[in-house]
Each structure stands twice: as structure tokens, then as C-alpha cells.
Amino acid sequence: MIPEQQVDPVRLKLYEEAALQQWLEELPIVNLALSTRLMHDFILESNKLRMSAQQRMGFLELIRSQYLVIEDDMRSRLVRTGLPKSENEQKIHKILVEIEREYAIAYWIVVKEQTGRNISWFQGKNAALAIQRTIKGLSSIVISQYIMSLPVPEWVWIDVHSLYTLGVRLKKEAAKVEGVTGLIQHGGTIQDSYKQIILLSLADSTGLMSKEIQQVYEFTERLTSLVVFEKAETKGVECPCVILQDEDLPARFIKKGESLKENLVLYINFKKLYKEFDKKEKLKNDVNGRYGSTDLSGSANTLPIELLLYLEARWFGVALSGAVLFADRLSRYFTIGLDSAYELQSATSVSLHESEKEYLAESHSKTALMCAFDKPGSLSIGSLISFRKTNQPEHKRSIGVVNKISVQKGTDKIGFEIALLTQRAHVVQYGVLPEDDENEKHKALIYALKSEGAEERSILIVESFMLKELSVVRLYLNDKNFPIVLRDRKNIGVGYWQFDCRQLEEQVVATKSNKGYDFT
Structure with a gap:
């Protein structure tokens, strides 16, 4: 994984602070495509060059802010569409993962040098930072793979587990490290970074939109203190969650009482997290539906209620599955x-x-x-x-x-x-009330929903975010038309909304008249 390194005093001067500052100032920020190539080449060449751990860590931290800008720009180009991804998106992804891999390797080189012998307090502090940054770098690869619906490379999970284990052995897993701005930030420990990527893996990316994957990862930062690692199985839990630290696999839920090699297992206690999800008001935002959000920034301190319910099910150990619709196995x-x-x-x-x-x-x-x-x-x-x-x-x-x-x-x-x-819907049209001169009609679907112990309801599916709770529209069904009121608004898909609709009586609207009273 770590390339063979060469001694080159001339090239080494390019990685001194003054030269680096000049290089960063000359980086063509307005041309991110060129900046990406230059950043990639710069990191790639540094990994082939022998330098002290202190100098390597110094230059990696110095370029980190600009590196993250480039990474964010490339990610933003991958989350705009669904699947299959275009050839251009696949090309961007390939370059992105190559850069993320080289950047993670660069920090890994520091980890190897700082932890390969007895270390001083100062070196231990740098080792904690290097381990945390390497876990973050490997986490970036996981996120990029999830966005593209691709499997995580075979070596990533075993490396993530090994790095956390190393942090524990050095007793540095809870040591706070500096963020990009130089400030102490929440989530800036080896343990918290490890918990974040573990939570994301348990969220099951196959049920998330591309744009949601980064958002969920950022959201987990506020939850890390609610997740506890233990050496023994958590009592009173039906489906224990475990990390097999000697395997190249993410965390998973197991059957209660399943036999495992205890010395190589971390059990995850989610009890505090479950209590937090009992108070979803603090976690949800006012975005109008999970699929209605247009935010592609990836930053999320709160989430739509539908996405919170999705995450709650996954973190409670409920496997994601569609309906059993194809038992006949026919096309x-x-x-x-x-x-x-x-x-x-x-x-x-x-x-x-x-x-x-x-x-x-x-x-x-x-x-x-x-x-x-x-x-x-x-x-x-x-x-x-x-x-x-x-x-x-x-x-x-x-x-x-x-x-x-x-x-x-x-x-x-x-x-x-x-x-x-x-299983069966009917086509209808609707017009917004009060009717205008054009009386434009819009396509919709309607179906009947019967719940046990409740009356049958009519459910309307529309492709419009303009209709709100208690909107009144005119429904055109076969040869009939009548006004309905829309209730229980739900964002069921990307661009699609569902309403419980109730028929209203036609109202005769009095019109003004200029005639006098009729006394006859």
C-alpha cells in the first residue's frame, strides 16, 4: 500500500512551508479541474519521497482545507443524478477515489513512523492526529463508493478496524485533535471518527439517495457520544450489533446468542441513541419532505422526519427490504x-x-x-x-x-x-380552485386504501409541490367532476406527493346584481 520512497533533497524543498504557501497561492482556484490534477500529482509524488513525519504531517495539514474543497466539488458532481452513472461521472469518481486513497496513504505513512517504536508525549499527540486523519481518509473512500452504489474496496474495513485498535493500544482513542480551522471540534477523536463511519455503514446505503449519504455521515457527528463500545453483549437487546475487528467487514447485527470469538469482537450499545430517537423533534428539520429537499451540500445537523424514521429502523436492526411482489420469479x-x-x-x-x-x-x-x-x-x-x-x-x-x-x-x-x-390505481385529472379562465387540468393517479378497523379512503398521487395541506381542487374522474379537499400530505417520492382526499359539496356562489329589489 505504501510506495517505495526515495531520498531527494531538491524535491524535498517543495514541501517546506514557504514553498507550500506559494504553491497554494498559485493554485488556480477558479479552475477546479486543473486544481484537482495539480493536487493529485502533488500528493502522489509526496508519497514517493522520504521525509520526516513532522514535515509530512505539516504539509498535509497545510493543504487540507484546499484538498477538502476539491473533494467536495467532485462529490457534488456525483450526487446530482440517479443510476446508472454516466461515463463522465464514472471518470470523476475514479479520479476522486484515487486522490482520497493517496491522501489517506500519506497520513498512514506518518502513522507507521510515529507508532513503530516507543514514542514521546509530543509524538503521541501527532500519532493520534495521524490515526484520526487516516480513518477520515478511509471513510471518504467508503462514502464515495456508497454514492456510486459500488462495493467498498477489500482492504478498507480491515484497515479502519486496525487503526482504531491501534489508537486504543496507544490510549489515544479519546484524545481531541484539531480541526481544519485549528479549533477543537466535536467528532475530532479517533473513536468519534470510527463511530461515524460505523453508523453510516449500518444505515444501509442501498436505501439512501446519493445526496443523502454525505448528509447522513455529517449527521452522525452529533450522535457519537450516544454510541458505546463494549466487550460483552449488551443486556436486554434482541439483535446485538457487533464489529468483528479481524475481518474486512463493516459492523452488523447478529442473532442473540450467536457464537463469536469474544477477544476480537466489539459490541455496540445503542441504548442512549434509541432514547435520543424518542425525541425526534430535536433531530428533525422543517424541510418539506425527505424527497423534496434540494440541498446538495452534504452538511446536516438535522434531517427530514422521513429520513430519521429510515435511520431509526436501520439502527434498530430492521433490515431494509422491498415488498414481496415477485415470488413467481417472472419478468x-x-x-x-x-x-x-x-x-x-x-x-x-x-x-x-x-x-x-x-x-x-x-x-x-x-x-x-x-x-x-x-x-x-x-x-x-x-x-x-x-x-x-x-x-x-x-x-x-x-x-x-x-x-x-x-x-x-x-x-x-x-x-x-x-x-x-x-396493486391498482385509476387515472384522474385535477384543476386548482378557484378555477381560472384557462382551467388547466393536471394528471394524477388515485387509489383506494382500506385499513383494518377504518373506513376506506381515497388517496391521490400528484407531481406537484404546490398543493398544500387543505388545498381544494376539482377532481375529474371518468365523466364526473367535483371538488375535493386534500389532507395528510406526504412526500412519497422524488417530486411526488400523496394526499388523503375527501369530496366536498358543490357550493353555489352568489353573484352581484345591479337590479333593484323584486317586490312582485
Whole structure:
């Protein structure tokens, strides 16, 4: 992993503070593509050069702020679309991971030198910083892989576990280290950085949108004090969570009483975290729905309530899964989006063949379909899906939302699972009230929902964030039309909202008249 290093006094001068300051000042900030190449080459060459641990740490910290700007810019280019990723996005990702890898290696070189012998107090302080930075660097690789729905490289998790174990052995796991600004920041310890990436791995990235992965990682920073590592299984927990520190795997939930090599296991106690999630008001923000947020910054101290509920389930040990819809293991025709679902649902023909608007997917399991897409960014967590069996006509369609996505290793196929909304929906239109001269009609879907012990409700699916709670619209259903009031607004997918709708009585609106009283 660490390249062979050469002694070169001339090149070494480029990494002295004065030369570094000049190099940073001359870095073309407005041209981030060129800055990225220069930063990559600079770090790559430094790893091949022999220098003292103190000098290496000094220059790595000096360039860190600009490095993080470049990393953030490259990440922002990868979270704008769904899957499959375009060739350009794949190229950006490849360069990004190469830079992240070299930057992590640079800190690892310092760790190796600082911990390879008996160390002084000052060296121990630098060792703690180097270990924490290396864990952060490896965590960056994990995040970038999750964003692209790709597996984590084989060596990453075992290295992360080894670094934390090393910090514990040096008794530096709880030592605070300086942040980029030189200030002591929360999360600036070896242990906290380790907890952050462990929490992200348990969040199951296959159920997160690309833009949410960095947000969830940043959010975990406020939760690290609520997570406790223990050597023994936590009492009163149905599904213990463990880290097998000698394996190249993330943390996972196990069955109670499962036999493990106790000396190589860390148990995770989530009891404090569970209590915190009982008070979600402190954790949630006022963003209008999980899928309605347009924030791509990745920074998040609070999250939408829907995303909090998702994380709560994962951190409670509930495995993410779609509905069991494909137990027959037969292929399905499907289409993405409300417009195409509306048109196919409205079809008057009884064609059993694949429409030009449909994809053919093979069943991958009882809960998953698998398909190769011809257009980048076609599918995302939160995509609205309508699907049918291949022997059914176009208008007999089920409706759901994609809740899990994975890229099939070694293929160009994408596997996805679906949270079912209804087995059968009907096409309708609606017009916003009060009606204007144009009386524009909008496409929508409607279905009936019957809960045990409750009356049947009518649920309307629309592609508009303009409709609010208690909005009144005119619904056009077959040959009838009538006003309805919209309640229980829910953001069910990317750009899609669902309402419980109730019919209202038509109101006769009195009009002004210029005539006098009629006494006859």
C-alpha cells in the first residue's frame, strides 16, 4: 500500500512551508479541474519521497482545507443524478477515489513512523492526529463508493478496524485533535471518527439517495457520544450489533446468542441513541419532505422526519427490504414516472407487448427486479414505478416507489426493490380552485386504501409541490367532476406527493346584481 520512497533533497524543498504557501497561492482556484490534477500529482509524488513525519504531517495539514474543497466539488458532481452513472461521472469518481486513497496513504505513512517504536508525549499527540486523519481518509473512500452504489474496496474495513485498535493500544482513542480551522471540534477523536463511519455503514446505503449519504455521515457527528463500545453483549437487546475487528467487514447485527470469538469482537450499545430517537423533534428539520429537499451540500445537523424514521429502523436492526411482489420469479414490464404511468394506465388497447415507454426487467429475487438501463440517471431511490406482468395488458398496473437499489457486480444491470403503494390505481385529472379562465387540468393517479378497523379512503398521487395541506381542487374522474379537499400530505417520492382526499359539496356562489329589489 505504501510506495517505495526515495531520498531527494531538491524535491524535498517543495514541501517546506514557504514553498507550500506559494504553491497554494498559485493554485488556480477558479479552475477546479486543473486544481484537482495539480493536487493529485502533488500528493502522489509526496508519497514517493522520504521525509520526516513532522514535515509530512505539516504539509498535509497545510493543504487540507484546499484538498477538502476539491473533494467536495467532485462529490457534488456525483450526487446530482440517479443510476446508472454516466461515463463522465464514472471518470470523476475514479479520479476522486484515487486522490482520497493517496491522501489517506500519506497520513498512514506518518502513522507507521510515529507508532513503530516507543514514542514521546509530543509524538503521541501527532500519532493520534495521524490515526484520526487516516480513518477520515478511509471513510471518504467508503462514502464515495456508497454514492456510486459500488462495493467498498477489500482492504478498507480491515484497515479502519486496525487503526482504531491501534489508537486504543496507544490510549489515544479519546484524545481531541484539531480541526481544519485549528479549533477543537466535536467528532475530532479517533473513536468519534470510527463511530461515524460505523453508523453510516449500518444505515444501509442501498436505501439512501446519493445526496443523502454525505448528509447522513455529517449527521452522525452529533450522535457519537450516544454510541458505546463494549466487550460483552449488551443486556436486554434482541439483535446485538457487533464489529468483528479481524475481518474486512463493516459492523452488523447478529442473532442473540450467536457464537463469536469474544477477544476480537466489539459490541455496540445503542441504548442512549434509541432514547435520543424518542425525541425526534430535536433531530428533525422543517424541510418539506425527505424527497423534496434540494440541498446538495452534504452538511446536516438535522434531517427530514422521513429520513430519521429510515435511520431509526436501520439502527434498530430492521433490515431494509422491498415488498414481496415477485415470488413467481417472472419478468415484469415497468415504467418510471407519473406521466408514463398515466398514459399506459389510460391505454384503451389490450396490448400484451412491451411499450416504447416500458423496460423489461427480470426478477432477481422475491422482492427485487433487475434491469439494464440505456440512459444515465434513470433510476433513484424515490422513483415512482408502475409495473405489470408480461401477460397482462398495459392498463393493469401496480404502483410503488423504489426503496432499495444496488449495482450488480460485474454487470451493467441494476437491481431494485419497491415499496408498494397499490396493486391498482385509476387515472384522474385535477384543476386548482378557484378555477381560472384557462382551467388547466393536471394528471394524477388515485387509489383506494382500506385499513383494518377504518373506513376506506381515497388517496391521490400528484407531481406537484404546490398543493398544500387543505388545498381544494376539482377532481375529474371518468365523466364526473367535483371538488375535493386534500389532507395528510406526504412526500412519497422524488417530486411526488400523496394526499388523503375527501369530496366536498358543490357550493353555489352568489353573484352581484345591479337590479333593484323584486317586490312582485
